[in-house]
Amino acid sequence: MSEPMNDHDKIIIESHERSRQFGVQKDQENPSRILNTDEVARMLDQKSDLIGLCRPVMMQLYDTVKESGFVIFCTDSEGCILHILGDEALVLEAESMGMVIGAYMNEQSVGTNAMGTALNVNSAVQITANEHFTKAFHKWTCSAAPVHNTNGEIIATINLTGHRDNVHPHTLGMVVGAVQAIESRMESLAVQKQLFDANQYAFTLMNNLTFGVFAVDLNDEIHWVNDTACTSLGIRRIHLLNRPIIELFPDWAHVKRRVLLGEVFIDEEGRFLINKMTEKFMYNSYPIKTPEGEILGFMLTIREYRRMLNLVNRYTGSHARYTFSDIIGTSVAIQQLLSYAKKVALSPSSVLIIGESGTGKEVFAQAIHNASERREGAFVAINCGAIAPTLIESELFGYEEGAFTGARKGGRPGKFELADKGTLFLDEIGEMPLEMQVKLLRTIQEGSVTRIGGEKEMKIDVRIIAATNKDLAEEVRKGRFRLDLYYRLNVIPLRVPPLRERKEDIKAMVKFFLKQKAQHLNKNIPYLSTTLIEKIMAYSWPGNIRELENFLEKAVILDGNITTLYESSSQANNQNLPALPNGNGQSEEAVVDLPLMSLDEAEKAAIERAISKLNGNISKAARILNVSRNTLYLKMKKYGIPY
Numbered sequence: 001m002s003e004p005m006n007d008h009d010k011i012i013i014e015s016h017e018r019s020r021q022f023g024v025q026k027d028q029e030n031p032s033r034i035l036n037t038d039e040v041a042r043m044l045d046q047k048s049d050l051i052g053l054c055r056p057v058m059m060q061l062y063d064t065v066k067e068s069g070f071v072i073f074c075t076d077s078e079g080c081i082l083h084i085l086g087d088e089a090l091v092l093e094a095e096s097m098g099m100v101i102g103a104y105m106n107e108q109s110v111g112t113n114a115m116g117t118a119l120n121v122n123s124a125v126q127i128t129a130n131e132h133f134t135k136a137f138h139k140w141t142c143s144a145a146p147v148h149n150t151n152g153e154i155i156a157t158i159n160l161t162g163h164r165d166n167v168h169p170h171t172l173g174m175v176v177g178a179v180q181a182i183e184s185r186m187e188s189l190a191v192q193k194q195l196f197d198a199n200q201y202a203f204t205l206m207n208n209l210t211f212g213v214f215a216v217d218l219n220d221e222i223h224w225v226n227d228t229a230c231t232s233l234g235i236r237r238i239h240l241l242n243r244p245i246i247e248l249f250p251d252w253a254h255v256k257r258r259v260l261l262g263e264v265f266i267d268e269e270g271r272f273l274i275n276k277m278t279e280k281f282m283y284n285s286y287p288i289k290t291p292e293g294e295i296l297g298f299m300l301t302i303r304e305y306r307r308m309l310n311l312v313n314r315y316t317g318s319h320a321r322y323t324f325s326d327i328i329g330t331s332v333a334i335q336q337l338l339s340y341a342k343k344v345a346l347s348p349s350s351v352l353i354i355g356e357s358g359t360g361k362e363v364f365a366q367a368i369h370n371a372s373e374r375r376e377g378a379f380v381a382i383n384c385g386a387i388a389p390t391l392i393e394s395e396l397f398g399y400e401e402g403a404f405t406g407a408r409k410g411g412r413p414g415k416f417e418l419a420d421k422g423t424l425f426l427d428e429i430g431e432m433p434l435e436m437q438v439k440l441l442r443t444i445q446e447g448s449v450t451r452i453g454g455e456k457e458m459k460i461d462v463r464i465i466a467a468t469n470k471d472l473a474e475e476v477r478k479g480r481f482r483l484d485l486y487y488r489l490n491v492i493p494l495r496v497p498p499l500r501e502r503k504e505d506i507k508a509m510v511k512f513f514l515k516q517k518a519q520h521l522n523k524n525i526p527y528l529s530t531t532l533i534e535k536i537m538a539y540s541w542p543g544n545i546r547e548l549e550n551f552l553e554k555a556v557i558l559d560g561n562i563t564t565l566y567e568s569s570s571q572a573n574n575q576n577l578p579a580l581p582n583g584n585g586q587s588e589e590a591v592v593d594l595p596l597m598s599l600d601e602a603e604k605a606a607i608e609r610a611i612s613k614l615n616g617n618i619s620k621a622a623r624i625l626n627v628s629r630n631t632l633y634l635k636m637k638k639y640g641i642p643y
Helices: 007-022 037-046 048-065 088-095 114-121 170-187 189-193 200-207 227-233 252-260 305-316 332-345 361-370 389-397 434-446 472-477 483-489 503-521 530-538 544-557 569-574 588-593 599-613 618-625 629-638
Strands: 070-076 081-086 125-128 140-148 154-163 212-217 222-225 265-274 277-289 295-304 351-354 379-383 423-427 448-450 457-459 463-468 492-495
Touching (some): 037 048, 048 081, 048 295, 070 114, 088 154, 114 125, 114 140, 252 277, 332 492, 361 463, 434 448, 472 483
Parallel strands (some): 351 492, 423 463
Antiparallel strands (some): 070 154, 125 140, 212 295, 265 277
């Protein structure tokens, strides 16, 4: 005997039948009705009060689920999307399916879905996977509830959407809570005026948030603050309430002025004064308004900067700092490469960057990522040659708790997981062991990954950029690299030329690195003699840009008092470079290159050179200079040499 049908199943069955009657096609990918630009503008103008009513609560809800893989939708009573708020990657994914402002999400337009079905049945509903009528929505779980005015009429819906595996039953409860908050704002002006004095349930919720929350009134005084804010600042609530916020946050006047002009501050850096010390926080700020648009006060949320930074470092491991504008060079070789790389960036295909050590392969990898459609996603790098073969698998694929001795409690995500919807940079791919090449190939081909010790297969969307200084084709012939993996990675090859093939770029690099190193070391940009510049231009630079950069850092440290590119006289002679000073004196050319200086200047230069040459070893430097360690420390202090 079959089990009786529950209410949810009945709702789905009846909704699917209505969808068929409406003529909705299961294979359609977008809503059948989407307003044009002019219609959207008129609609937003007409619905501005409704949007203003719902937006603050949506923002509060988003602060709770931020960076968790959710997007929040608000529709009117006909199912037309009015406002969207969520994680950028998911918003873009939803937009690609036609879920944009002006799109109708009622059952007539897109079939069974949480927003349209909630409107039809006048009740909160959660619809997941193939409960949706159209196949395009099977990857979502959507939780929606209707919003009623004081007369009990439906005026809107609030919907929380995420991937089907990332949503839990309590998600619907969060939506219902948000809808109740909106409806409460409409009940009476008195309730609206007492927004800062929310009920104990709201206080409990706010106090358990992982970020600090301030409610600031129109007189710029702190009206309410949660426990997390008190803990972060190390100040008791009694010493915060009714206190001018500007005493803690000196930039408040600027922030308030911009918020009143309509700007919303999201994840901005700011400094707070705590016990006469400044601490960096990330903050959000936005106005609290009545449905009529009257500003009641301001909400200010704060997160400890270090905590956020640690979180980012923990889960991303890296980020892409460089863009194509950071690549120096006007040579034909580099300009042709830049033009090619910019086209490559727009492609989703794998890229294999080939080049000698020090040519800037990772710079190109980061620039490609930042110019691609994945620029909002993570850029995760792993050096295949710098990790022990036994650790590569766990680094790439992650592991579950208890997978092996020493496994971290709770497990750990691998680089593939961290790079989902972004780019994974496999540096020195030629060093990867053969047995790992098999697993890497399978992961790339199947687009899924399973953690070590785990059973759950996770779908991933990762673009691969690999780099090597080896001839992989030759490695394949020698049996040290798999042919199938080589073909998989070498979809778009990109060769970065060595510095000797683009010597016309060296002068620009010299100028750039001298300025950069001088700023970093808090020193003046040194003068380099004409002779030395000529030697720099003539030298082959086997270490490429990295070698040139290191040499110029040494030149800055020594205030330009440098006469050769290398300390080895044999290397110098082989390159036809001036010889370094030695124990028997200096070469004639070296004497010419050295500018005149005082004894103090010469002593300072000698100390800096000795410390640099010996990698900061003060004891060895003292022995070389024939002074005691204490004497050397005193002289370093005299000349302002850091130690």
